[in-house]
Structure formats: C-alpha cells, structure tokens
Amino acid sequence: MLVSLTSTTPVATDLGYLLHKHPDRVRSVDVAFGRAHVFYPVATAQRCTATTYVEVDAFSRTRHRKPRRAQGLEPYLNDRPYAASSMLSVALGRLFRTALNGTCEARPELVVQPLDLEIGLPVVPVRGGQELLRHLFEPLCYEVVCSSIALDPEFPAWGDSHYVAARLAGRQTVRSALEHLYVLLPVLDDAKHYWIGPDEVDKLLSRGGGWLGSHPEADLITRRYLRIPEYTREALARLADTGEDSDLLDTQRDAAEQATESPLRLGEQRLDAVLEVVRSAGAGRVLDLGCGEGRLLERLIVEPTVTRAVGVDVSVGALKRAERRLKLEEMSERRRERIQLLQGALTYTDSRLQGFDVATVIEAVEHLDAERLDVFAEVVFGHISAPTVVLTTPNREYNQNFEQLDGRGLRHEDHRFEWTRGEFEAWARGIGARFGYGVEISTVGPVDPVCGPPTQMAVFSR
Missing domain, CATH: 3.30.1610.20 (Hen1, N-terminal domain)
Structure with a gap:
C-alpha cells in the first residue's frame, strides 16, 4: 500500500x-x-x-x-x-x-x-x-x-x-x-x-472543515465517510450551523464596512464602473464571483444586452438574501431563466462557471488568505478563463482618510489583507503575464493626491 x-x-x-x-x-x-x-x-x-x-x-x-x-x-x-x-x-x-x-x-x-x-x-x-x-x-x-x-x-x-x-x-x-x-x-x-463511532464526526469536521462545506460533493463525502445516517445528519447540520453563524457575522461586518464607505457612495460607484466594463465588452453572459446579496445581479437583469447572469457565493445566507433582493419568486418565467444563484467558492473549480463573456470579482479577493491567491488565480484565470475579468479591491493607502478606522486596520474584519497601489498593480500585471491577459488599472472614487483612490480596479482582457 x-x-x-x-x-x-x-x-x-x-x-x-x-x-x-x-x-x-x-x-x-x-x-x-x-x-x-x-x-x-x-x-x-x-x-x-x-x-x-x-x-x-x-x-x-x-x-x-x-x-x-x-x-x-x-x-x-x-x-x-x-x-x-x-x-x-x-x-x-x-x-x-x-x-x-x-x-x-x-x-x-x-x-x-x-x-x-x-x-x-x-x-x-x-x-x-x-x-x-x-x-x-x-x-x-x-x-x-x-x-x-x-x-x-x-x-x-x-x-x-x-x-x-x-x-x-x-x-x-x-x-x-x-x-x-x-x-x-x-x-x-x-x-x-x-468501527465507526460518534468521534468520527469530529474527525471529519476537523480535517475537512476548511474546505468541505463548499465542496460540490459535500453530501456524498459526508455520507461515505461517516456511513451511519445519524452521524451524517449531525455533520451536515453542524456544517450548516457554522455557515449560518458565519452568515450572521458577515452581515454585521458588511454593515460596518458600508458605514465606513457610505459617505463616498463607494458601493454605487463600484457597480457603475463594473457595469461600464460589461457594456463596453458587449457581454451577454456575465458571472459574478462572490456575488453577496446580489447588488450587481440586480442591475444586470435590466441590462438589455445581458442574456444570462449567474451569481456565485460561498455563503448560503448571502444567496438567500440575494434571492429576496432579486424577488426571484415574483419574476416572470422569461426573466427568471436569465438569472441563477450558485453556491461555490473562489478557490474551487466548477464546470458550471465556464463559458461566460465577463467574470466579475467585486471586493472579494481580499477575503482570501494570501496563500490561496495562487489557487484563486488558477480557478478564475485558468479554469473559468472568461475573455474579460473585472476585479476591484480596496486601496490600503486610502484608509487613513476614513475617520472610523482612525488611520489603523483594514476596512472589514474579515479582510485577510489589503493591497497598496503598487502591490495591486504588480500582482495584476503578474497575473496578466501568467495567463495571457492584457491589464488595465483604473480608479474608483475620489482620488486623494497622496493616497490615491479608495478603490482600485483591474480589467483583464484578451
């Protein structure tokens, strides 16, 4: 063996x-x-x-x-x-x-x-x-x-x-x-x-807790690993409970981040900038990675050129909130066919995410551990490989202008990092060279003469 x-x-x-x-x-x-x-x-x-x-x-x-x-x-x-x-x-x-x-x-x-x-x-x-x-x-x-x-x-x-x-x-x-x-x-x-006992549930969650919950085959893995229906139900329930607790915490953290940025209307400005790229590309099929509560999707479904919009998020709670925001149950059948919500992660390959004209990653990459960035790049630019990828992320240098941060810390408690302008440009151009994309860096929001913009955006195209 x-x-x-x-x-x-x-x-x-x-x-x-x-x-x-x-x-x-x-x-x-x-x-x-x-x-x-x-x-x-x-x-x-x-x-x-x-x-x-x-x-x-x-x-x-x-x-x-x-x-x-x-x-x-x-x-x-x-x-x-x-x-x-x-x-x-x-x-x-x-x-x-x-x-x-x-x-x-x-x-x-x-x-x-x-x-x-x-x-x-x-x-x-x-x-x-x-x-x-x-x-x-x-x-x-x-x-x-x-x-x-x-x-x-x-x-x-x-x-x-x-x-x-x-x-x-x-x-x-x-x-x-x-x-x-x-x-x-x-x-x-x-x-x-x-012999399989109750401690097998803890073993599974200990060794698989960081990736199992968002794996497309989570149910099969849990069922085969534990084999006893009672233990399988317990493990899946604990995974779901963890997700719901995380969703509640994410909602609270998102509210704090929005309060920090709200005087600048940064959320709206980001969506405007991303939509302009979608329109310029003449995109019919748009994939929103890390869609959250569906704010971009809400705009995409009224765009005349967009024939299909798919939102992906690891959080079940966020997807439920997106469903409510979009009022999917009240939509006409024709419009409903144009939109889809999927659970998934930015670091997992999924064939359902291929075949799109534009992929967007809005304020999501900074939620990943830095050591997962290579995997993220392989998934988004290697596997999904949309002709146009739009990515926005905070500019850490600008944080000193936010009174709530008092010149310290990151904008969201769940951010693992935030790039300076130089760091972001170096990373983006490295990705472009590695995967064969042209890269255009631009700004979102008011530009401070010393600190630059609050949000930086990269458009990858080929």
Missing part, C-alpha cells in the same frame, strides 16, 4: 521540515494493522518525494476478528495490503499528525506556503470510477491523471477492475494535501476497516 507526495518547488527538500521527517532517514511506526514507513526515494533541491509504505498484516487482522458466517477466503485473499484505503488514511494520520495540525517550529513560514505538489496513488479502489475521482479532487484544484487497472492483464476480455492508478497535481499547502487524502481515501473506497 503506497502513496507518494512530491514537491517540485525549490528548495524541494523543505518538504522534510513540513512532514517532520528527515530525507536521509527511514521512519517506521507500528499501527494496529501492521507497520507504516516513510522514506525519500528522491531528495534534491529541485524534486523531493516522500513515500509512505504500509505493510498490512492480513493474518493478524483475521485472528482478531470476531467470527462471522460465510467468511470463505475473504479474510486471507483481499486487497487491503495493496490498495490505498482507510488503513492508509489512518497511517497518514499517525505519521504526519504534526503536519496535519499545521505545525512546523523549525520553519513556520512554510506551513502556509503553497507548493507545486504531486500525489501518486499506484492502486486506489474507487467505487464510482474515474469520474468520481475527478469530481472529488478537481474542485480542490488538482489536475487529475488516472487510468483504470485491468482485472487481469492476461485476460483483457474480463475488462477493468474498480482499481485506479492516479496522479494528482496542484499548488497546495502540504497540510491541505494531507487533509484531502485523509478524508477522501475512505470516501473513494466507500469502506472503513474500523
């Missing part, structure tokens, strides 16, 4: 710090079903691979089982020693507990740094085929390359087995990659080798 984790980000051997396993040594630990080892077949500055190898003692497992009827040869002839399953998930948790907890005392700055990672799974059981594997990992921004394994190469007429050889590549933190494997390996197999 094997899985490999490879970093190609120089200095690649930094992977050893993050995993707390020295590249020159083999680390072995006992687990309930055998023994697990970590070793590095490759460890250079350009490429470093950590391989986890699990030896499963199938006979020991059989001896400790309670007798069952009609066991046959299954206890002695099975795939557990060879196929990546919940046993591998447990071994990863045992070997890399510190990395899964996001701790690296020697190099703490590495914990939040996305790396170019490859995950190799030579044999993984997938109850649902290659399509399920893609549906689980592609929304997490992995490139998935996989092939089915024949039941028996000597007898091709027998067809393929339910085992798959897979390679997953993406820009991820090591912690995120380990969390994805820890949760999704048992989901792919749709089986667990141990």
Whole structure:
C-alpha cells in the first residue's frame, strides 16, 4: 500500500521540515494493522518525494476478528495490503499528525506556503470510477491523471477492475494535501476497516472543515465517510450551523464596512464602473464571483444586452438574501431563466462557471488568505478563463482618510489583507503575464493626491 507526495518547488527538500521527517532517514511506526514507513526515494533541491509504505498484516487482522458466517477466503485473499484505503488514511494520520495540525517550529513560514505538489496513488479502489475521482479532487484544484487497472492483464476480455492508478497535481499547502487524502481515501473506497463511532464526526469536521462545506460533493463525502445516517445528519447540520453563524457575522461586518464607505457612495460607484466594463465588452453572459446579496445581479437583469447572469457565493445566507433582493419568486418565467444563484467558492473549480463573456470579482479577493491567491488565480484565470475579468479591491493607502478606522486596520474584519497601489498593480500585471491577459488599472472614487483612490480596479482582457 503506497502513496507518494512530491514537491517540485525549490528548495524541494523543505518538504522534510513540513512532514517532520528527515530525507536521509527511514521512519517506521507500528499501527494496529501492521507497520507504516516513510522514506525519500528522491531528495534534491529541485524534486523531493516522500513515500509512505504500509505493510498490512492480513493474518493478524483475521485472528482478531470476531467470527462471522460465510467468511470463505475473504479474510486471507483481499486487497487491503495493496490498495490505498482507510488503513492508509489512518497511517497518514499517525505519521504526519504534526503536519496535519499545521505545525512546523523549525520553519513556520512554510506551513502556509503553497507548493507545486504531486500525489501518486499506484492502486486506489474507487467505487464510482474515474469520474468520481475527478469530481472529488478537481474542485480542490488538482489536475487529475488516472487510468483504470485491468482485472487481469492476461485476460483483457474480463475488462477493468474498480482499481485506479492516479496522479494528482496542484499548488497546495502540504497540510491541505494531507487533509484531502485523509478524508477522501475512505470516501473513494466507500469502506472503513474500523468501527465507526460518534468521534468520527469530529474527525471529519476537523480535517475537512476548511474546505468541505463548499465542496460540490459535500453530501456524498459526508455520507461515505461517516456511513451511519445519524452521524451524517449531525455533520451536515453542524456544517450548516457554522455557515449560518458565519452568515450572521458577515452581515454585521458588511454593515460596518458600508458605514465606513457610505459617505463616498463607494458601493454605487463600484457597480457603475463594473457595469461600464460589461457594456463596453458587449457581454451577454456575465458571472459574478462572490456575488453577496446580489447588488450587481440586480442591475444586470435590466441590462438589455445581458442574456444570462449567474451569481456565485460561498455563503448560503448571502444567496438567500440575494434571492429576496432579486424577488426571484415574483419574476416572470422569461426573466427568471436569465438569472441563477450558485453556491461555490473562489478557490474551487466548477464546470458550471465556464463559458461566460465577463467574470466579475467585486471586493472579494481580499477575503482570501494570501496563500490561496495562487489557487484563486488558477480557478478564475485558468479554469473559468472568461475573455474579460473585472476585479476591484480596496486601496490600503486610502484608509487613513476614513475617520472610523482612525488611520489603523483594514476596512472589514474579515479582510485577510489589503493591497497598496503598487502591490495591486504588480500582482495584476503578474497575473496578466501568467495567463495571457492584457491589464488595465483604473480608479474608483475620489482620488486623494497622496493616497490615491479608495478603490482600485483591474480589467483583464484578451
């Protein structure tokens, strides 16, 4: 039973710090079903691979089982020693507990740094085929390359087995990659080798809480991971409760931000500026990423050239408020067909978000953790890849003009960062060069001779 984790980000051997396993040594630990080892077949500055190898003692497992009827040869002839399953998930948790907890005392700055990672799974059981594997990992921004394994190469007429050889590549933190494997390996197999108790709910939310709630397959993942309907309902309810609490807090924070900016009518000016770009592009299909309460959508549906407007937000509460603002239930059927609200995140790929003329990102990027910006860029400019992308964000230099901020802090409690003019332009032009877009930087709101505008806008076009 094997899985490999490879970093190609120089200095690649930094992977050893993050995993707390020295590249020159083999680390072995006992687990309930055998023994697990970590070793590095490759460890250079350009490429470093950590391989986890699990030896499963199938006979020991059989001896400790309670007798069952009609066991046959299954206890002695099975795939557990060879196929990546919940046993591998447990071994990863045992070997890399510190990395899964996001701790690296020697190099703490590495914990939040996305790396170019490859995950190799030579044999993984997938109850649902290659399509399920893609549906689980592609929304997490992995490139998935996989092939089915024949039941028996000597007898091709027998067809393929339910085992798959897979390679997953993406820009991820090591912690995120380990969390994805820890949760999704048992989901792919749709089986667990141990008794499932109430603490499994906490395990799932602990390892998947940062990404599971907005994953398109959250229900399937939760159902397969927990397997018992009672636990599944509890986990989904807790995810929903967390979302509702977050929605309430976001509403309060949004109100505070609007109070700060209201004397300048910045919200209206931003929408005016974005709509002007939509009109200039002659866009028929517009995608609003991070649509919030639907203020831009409210304007788009009355634009004569717009034939389809789709709003996307991670917050269920925000989407409900957008639905009320837009009065979807009262709309005529013809107008209702032109607008759609979807739950999703700025850092997850989703085929429903492709095929638009213009994508807008209004005051949303600053809500992301800085280490997720590369993933955001891959999703918006690489995957969605609209011909025109409009992005607005605060200018941090202008904040000293807001009395409520007293020259300190950011405009919204949930902002992870705010760019200066120089920082924003450097980032935007870097994105343009990376993904083949022309970039035009402009201002929104009154321009202070020293601090610049309160809002800065970039239009990416190709």
